[in-house]
Amino acid sequence: MRFFIISALLIASAAADGIEQFKSEALKGISQQDEIYSHGITLQCDFGMIRHYWGEMYTCIARNLVTRHHYDYIMNATGDHMTGKTDKDVEAVYILGQRTRFLPYNISTPFNGVKAIRVEGSGLLFLNRTLKYEGPLEYLHLENNLLRTVPSWAFRGLTNLKWLSLRNNHIKYLESTMFRDMKSLRRFSASSNLIEVVPTGLFFYTPELEEVYFYNNKIRMIGGRLVASLGKLKVAVFMGNPCTQISVYDGVNVISRLSTEFTTKCGVNCVKAEEAAQDHIKDLREELQKKQECSSAMNEVQKQREYQNRMPAQPQLSAESQEH
Numbered sequence: 001m002r003f004f005i006i007s008a009l010l011i012a013s014a015a016a017d018g019i020e021q022f023k024s025e026a027l028k029g030i031s032q033q034d035e036i037y038s039h040g041i042t043l044q045c046d047f048g049m050i051r052h053y054w055g056e057m058y059t060c061i062a063r064n065l066v067t068r069h070h071y072d073y074i075m076n077a078t079g080d081h082m083t084g085k086t087d088k089d090v091e092a093v094y095i096l097g098q099r100t101r102f103l104p105y106n107i108s109t110p111f112n113g114v115k116a117i118r119v120e121g122s123g124l125l126f127l128n129r130t131l132k133y134e135g136p137l138e139y140l141h142l143e144n145n146l147l148r149t150v151p152s153w154a155f156r157g158l159t160n161l162k163w164l165s166l167r168n169n170h171i172k173y174l175e176s177t178m179f180r181d182m183k184s185l186r187r188f189s190a191s192s193n194l195i196e197v198v199p200t201g202l203f204f205y206t207p208e209l210e211e212v213y214f215y216n217n218k219i220r221m222i223g224g225r226l227v228a229s230l231g232k233l234k235v236a237v238f239m240g241n242p243c244t245q246i247s248v249y250d251g252v253n254v255i256s257r258l259s260t261e262f263t264t265k266c267g268v269n270c271v272k273a274e275e276a277a278q279d280h281i282k283d284l285r286e287e288l289q290k291k292q293e294c295s296s297a298m299n300e301v302q303k304q305r306e307y308q309n310r311m312p313a314q315p316q317l318s319a320e321s322q323e324h
């Protein structure tokens with residue numbers, strides 16, 4: 001057991017160098033060759049007990065994992081198990097310091113009952129296929145990557161997810177429906193991104209939410225009634241943003257304290273424009289002309305929207321939805 005914990009630490013430090021190099025490489029975009037071929041990948045694992053933030057789990061630590069195409073998928077897994085363990089015992093997949101620009105959508109399928117997926121420092125750039133999972137996925141950490149957008153369909157069906165972290169990526173905008181299926185979500189972090197707007201309705205579907213972290217972003221606008229439905233919220237950390245520095249750790253009067261702060265400091269005047277942006281992007285321009293003060297934040301919302309709309313329709317998506 002000790003061996004594996006140590007080896008995970010070694011992987012972590014060795015990975016740090018490679019990450020910077022890969023970041024620049026990943027940002028160069030997709031070559032023509034990448035667009036044409038998809039690959040079935042054998043997931044090479046070092047198996048071991050790993051202490052994650054949420055507890056110790058028998059884990060596949062991925063090795064030599066490179067993805068080049070958005071349709072790359074996992075064919076099967078290899079690796080030497082600890083005595084007495086089999087694929088069925090694997091509870092977590094840990095991808096650290098690899099080159100996974102695209103997350104293979106069926107990363108967990110070689111194992112039964114994977115509860116946790118961590119993809120960290122691996123240059124993850126696109127999340128544009130719905131994640132397929134076997135068993136109840138409870139923890140999903142996609143930290144220290146290069147994500148710029150999070151399409152609302154990426155997390156469909158994750159009804160058991162308790163923790164989601166997108167910390168330290170390049171995300172500018174969160175879709176208000178991204179949590180639609182996450183009725184069990186307890187903890188969400190989007191800290192250290194480039195988020196400018198937190199849309200109305202983002203937390204409408206997550207009544208169990210206890211902790212939210214948005215520190216170190218570029219938030220200038222927060223939609224009305226953002227936290228109104230969060231009766232269990234105890235911790236909310238918004239420090240390091242242009243419109244608010246509020247951080248609440250004590251769980252006392254959280255909703256009223258946050259609502260007052262957001263209403264007075266984070267551009268209630270813009271809420272109308274923002275709602276228009278959510279629902280009817282075409283109305284946005286008119287709204288913007290009326291509300292000059294929102295314009296740059298709103299332009300950003302619009303750009304993100306247009307970017308996402310430009311993505312080709314996915315034949316795969318409907319096939320996958322039917323599988324669930």
Ligand SMILES: *[C@@H]1O[C@H](CO)[C@@H](O)[C@H](O)[C@H]1NC(C)=O
Binds near residue numbers: 073074075106
């Ligand atoms: C992953 O998905 C691909 C393509 O849909 C499929 O061929 C493959 O068998 C799946 N892998 C596993 C381990 O289920």
Ligand SMILES: *[C@@H]1O[C@H](CO)[C@@H](O)[C@H](O)[C@H]1NC(C)=O
Binds near residue numbers: 042078
């Ligand atoms: C994984 O699948 C490939 C292609 O079917 C096969 O050649 C390889 O032997 C498999 N590896 C394992 C460990 O099952």
Ligand SMILES: *[C@@H]1O[C@H](CO)[C@@H](O)[C@H](O)[C@H]1NC(C)=O
Binds near residue numbers: 070128129
């Ligand atoms: C995923 O994103 C890449 C890069 O934007 C794009 O080329 C590709 O078509 C997208 N795939 C799907 C299935 O939308």
